[in-house]
Amino acid sequence: MPKISEQQWQERRQQILEAAWRCFFRNGVQATTIDDIIGESGMSASAMYRYFNGKDDIIRTAIASSLTGLGAALGPLLTGAEPQPPAGWMGEMLKGIERFCARRDFNLMPLGIHGWSEAQRDEEVRNVLRGYYLQFRAQIVARVEAWQRAGLASAEVPAIDVAETLMSTLLGYIVQATIMRDLGPESHARGLAGLMTASGADPR
Secondary structure, three states: OOOOOHHHHHHHHHHHHHHHHHHHHHHOOOOOOHHHHHHHHOOOHHHHOOOOOOHHHHHHHHHHHHHHHHHHHHHHHHHOOOOOOHHHHHHHHHHHHHHHHEOOOOEHHHHHHHHHHHHOOOHHHHHHHHHHHHHHHHHHHHHHHHHHHHOOOOOOOOHHHHHHHHHHHHHHHHHHHHHOOOOOHHHHHHHHHHHHHHHOOOOO
């Protein structure tokens, strides 16, 4: 096999991941076979195995790659110097998730649910997800603390409690949007603003 550059190697791995995502989106993770992925990728079996050890390797890499990409996409909303008020932040976070997940031939939001299912059978997948979510939650805690300092959130409630609730809302949106298909980021932003108004907090 001729030697290829690091860029070419990465591009071919990405080609396989894209093929796997399309198969997972159409058929589900468990129903998809390695032969399905090989056929979808347009590569031979021998070529595919130069880049991945098998289906489980592809699944783990696909999940890790998705989480890394999503983290980068949402980073400015989590680490910006000027904290956006909570309701607007929620709407922008959900818009960011939708933009990142929408691809030409598939959508990563339903695949996120498959990833959670895989975590129940694969400890390595669970550890990858847990590590990402711990980091994500810590970033939300820092955002809540910034709101508290700015008077945009109650300082009487521990920031971790607020962060856990917001994270549950963000993850729950993925489930509801996948199954119900009748909601959008704006409604969640309005809902959060309404709750904050009712509780006496600043809803901006």
